[in-house]
Amino acid sequence: MIDLNNLKRGPIMMALIVGMFVAALNETLMGNAFPELMNSFDASATTVQWLTTAYLLVVGVLVPVTAVLQQWFTTRQMFLSAMSLFFAGTLISAVSPAFGVLLTGRIIQAIGTGMLLPLIMNIIMTIYPPEKRGGAMGMLGLVVMFAPAIGPTLSGLIVDGLSWRWLFYLVLPFALLSIIVGAAVLKNVSEVTKPRVDILSIVLSTIGFGGIVYGFSSAGEQGWSQPLVIWTIAAGGVALVLFIWRQLLLKEPVMDLRAFRYPVFALVAVLMFVLLMTFFSSAIMLPMFMQGVLMMTAFKSGLVLLPGGILNGLMAPISGKLFDKFGPRVLVIPGLAIAAVSLWLFTWFGETTTTGFLIAAHITLMVGIALVMMPVQTAGLNQLPRHLHPHGTAILNTLQQVSGAIGIALYISIMSGGQKQYLSNVSDPASSIEITKGLAAGINNAFWFGVIIALVALVLGLFLRKEKAPEQGQQEAE
Structure with a gap:
């Protein structure tokens, strides 16, 4: 070293x-x-x-x-x-x-x-x-x-x-x-x-995480009733349970789940999973709304999302510095509240939504995410001793992939269900105007689900607290 x-x-x-x-x-x-x-x-x-x-x-x-x-x-x-x-x-x-x-x-x-x-x-x-x-x-x-x-x-x-x-x-x-x-x-x-590398753990990990990511990703596109979707999610779930059980038994696990014994890290893992479901799903839903309802080109929809993305990036170092000074709660709780408000604004979207309102609502979401994302990850990893850092980062990054797949599948399913329900109650379901209105209604339903998820994240955020990193405690003891 x-x-x-x-x-x-x-x-x-x-x-x-x-x-x-x-x-x-x-x-x-x-x-x-x-x-x-x-x-x-x-x-x-x-x-x-x-x-x-x-x-x-x-x-x-x-x-x-x-x-x-x-x-x-x-x-x-x-x-x-x-x-x-x-x-x-x-x-x-x-x-x-x-x-x-x-x-x-x-x-x-x-x-x-x-x-x-x-x-x-x-x-x-x-x-x-x-x-x-x-x-x-x-x-x-x-x-x-x-x-x-x-x-x-x-x-x-x-x-x-x-x-x-x-x-x-x-x-x-x-x-x-x-x-x-x-x-x-x-x-x-x-x-x-x-x-020692446990080959069985790697096989179970591959089947477990791969099956869940693939199954939920396919469900978002093909529907939940497809046999391939059902069997891949089921196989992934069984393999994941066996993987977790094996990691708890091994002296040298591939992914050391003892990181979850640290309460702040465990809370952060759950909070990140819930938050990222909404974040990734919104990134899919917004272009679908702009291109499918407002009939924007792909390039214009990208331009609409650009200001929020740039502001989010510029705020990330600022929120990091504030985290070092004040800890996570001062940033995370307001950030989660702002994210919940922005998703509520998304439920107002319709055929008459202006570009200015779209940009403002998206900027609001990106500001909330910037106040939460890196501070909450840092707070969780800070509590882990150094030998668990590789496992902690692997856990959080794995949860990111899984939560994204699950969130997108759920959002698209809710959107599709809402659109079908709308079209079943109109006289001309084949009309392009009604199809567009149905898509807007389905997307609104999906964003209401996002509001609920954001409120759950806000409740979880209330329990977050600043903990000294193990090496800080050792330095003070010395």
Whole structure:
């Protein structure tokens, strides 16, 4: 282990932030390119959707395993391997002559991203003392929120003016820069213990998390009655129960669930799960409303969401600094209240909704999320002892993937049910005007569900308190 007191953190943060930027940007960069990809490869929408579904599935399967990978390989090995895989996947995607090659490139990108997300959070938790982690996580939050926010707008510009391949060509220099800077400045800050790897746990983890993410993602598109949906969720649920049971029995678990013995971390895990269900689902619902009800183009809908995304990113470092000074409650409780109010505003959306009201409501949501997201994660991870940091970051990132899949499936199901109910009560259900009104009614129902979820998160937030990190207590005892 190196001397963390004399470590130059600035260059390391630069490498991490550039790497995180390209990984986060990549998650929303593809959406507007789907129509062009369907034409280029003569593929259906269901086939092209696998570019996103497979990406999320691989990330969801790989993240739980990263805790043990970080104990087998050095920080430099993990980061450079993750970014190299991401670079290779991006290059393969850019030059792909067939859809299968493009899908392979996306899967390789996802492997790199799945390794990268928890690794970066763990590096920050390691190189910064507890009293400075909020600011550092806030800087990371700037990238995590800002990059996906500009993704739809940027992809709309690129697809309109250039080939879809430029979505990958433009990412390549940033990925290469992160590799070069990382190779030059990144130090090994984690301890390589090489614990015994339990293969059965990895198999159960893959089936469990993969089955749940895939099953719920498919339910959102195909409906809950499909046998494939039912069986994948059931298999995932059984495997997940067996995985949890096995982790509690093992001396060296793949994912150490003893992190849940720490009450603040356990509360944060539940709070993040509930909050992210709403956050990811809103990101899907809003473009559907703007394009399906207000008849906006994909590019314009991306522009409408841009101010909120930018403001959210700019607020993340500020909320991190405030966390370091005042603790989580001062930020989290107002943030959750603001998020609940914004979702209530979303229930007013209809065919006559103005662009200004849309932007204002979305900005309100993004301000609330900025006050909550990074502070609450930092509060939870701060309570864990250092040896549990890799497991804590893996748990939170896994919950992010699972909650996103479950939330989107629930929201789309509620939306579809609301639209069907509306159309069943009108005289001409085939009318395009009535279909549009039905879609608006269904989306309103989904956002009312979001209000309830946000209020549950607010109640959970009331129990959050600031705890001293274990290393702070050791320093004071000495």
